Amino acid sequence: MKGEAAHGAAEAAGGLALDPMHQFQIQRIIPFKLGGLDLSFTNSTLWMFIVVGVCAAFLLLGGSRLVPSRWQSVKEMTYEFVAGMMRDILGDSGRAFFPFVFTLFMFILVANMLGMVPYSFTVTSHIIVTFTLALVVFILATAVGFVKHGAGYLKMFVPSGVPAYMLPILIPIEVISYFTRPISLSVRLFANMMAGHTMLKVFAGFVVALGILGGWAPLAMMVALTGLEILVAFLQAYVFAVLTVIYLNDAINMHH
Amino acid sequence: MAAGGNGGPSREDLDALGEKLAEHERRQAGEERRRRRRAASPYGFGFRLVTELVAGVAAGFLGGWALDRWLGTSPWFVLLLTPMGMAAGILNVVRAARSAEGERHLDAIAAAEEEARKGSGKKE
DSSP states (O other), X not given: OHHHHHHHHHHHHTTSOOOTTGGGOOOEEEOOEETTEEOOEEHHHHHHHHHHHHHHHHHHSSXXXXXXXXXXXXXXXXXXXXXXXXXXXXXXXXXXXXXHHHHHHHHHHHHHHHTTSTTOOOGGGSHHHHHHHHHHHHHHHHHHHHHXXXXXXXXXXXXXXXXXXXXXXXXXXXXXXHHHHHHHHHHHHHHHHHHHHHHHHHHHHHHHHHHHHHTHHHHHHHHHHHHHHHXXXXXXXXXXXXXXXXXXXXXXXXXX | OOBOTTSSBOHHHHHHHHHHXXXXXXHHHHHHHHHHHHHTHHHHHHHHHHHXXXXXXXXXXXXXXXXXXXXXXXXXXXXXXXXXXXXXXXXXXHHHHHSHHHHXXXXXXXXXXXXXXXXXXXXX
């Protein structure tokens, strides 16, 4: 991450005031208030638009010919990848949810990957963003469950093959376990992205602090970490999509 | 390739080619998925188990805290629901490990260990 290192250098010049958390700061670009709500257009908003723009450009450009170009092959591979994953878990009953899962996967993947570009802003490194995404998944899965099974969906919370006197303890545990879903889903993505980016910044600070003699070791470490981070960026988008499909599967087929 | 009337490929040729391509694509997609599962996702799966555990405690605590604030019973619901949240977290971890995905990871680990044992056996 050349840009991040340079960024660190600029800050270190002013008396080693290197702040690895600076990259996560929200800055208002166009301040805007509606009633008591702060609806300013921030750098986070800007990067969300960029993410959507890159997604759209990636999927809409590049042609759609019978004999695909390289670009089109990559597009088809992403499609096949998500479609195959959904077929594995959900079977054919969940085809209707493909657009939703694919959109979610692409948005998170592109947001994570763009976060790897120096000087960019990682949208998914804020828990409020990932939690909102997770909440959308959670509400959708719950709604699908109730639409499909009516009140019978509440049987989700009654474990089978358990003596009746255990139920007063086990049902609240099942309910809590159900409500952990949006939390674990959002914390996983946010923690991975934030921890990775903070670590990169900290190592970049070491490079600057140790100078030309000792800086090589943390620099080598950063090269390795950057590779790892790209893997994590992909993996977390994939895990988010997989769990979305698993939750939808629970709602549709109701086997826990 | 049997040439059509005007020098271009015939309909049958194209269909046959299409079928071959589809077959190849299916095989490749399957292999790709299997390979990726084995190679890249243990890290993701491990992290999933950890967050599942933490999220259980967090959900229990937050639920209890919200109920306490609403009913003014502080600290009783927190004391009751936090341990239940821990139990829910452990339940989620066990469930995730027993799921098809978890089984696959356990199989992969067993296979890797088997291979490592064979490899070290040969050297000695």
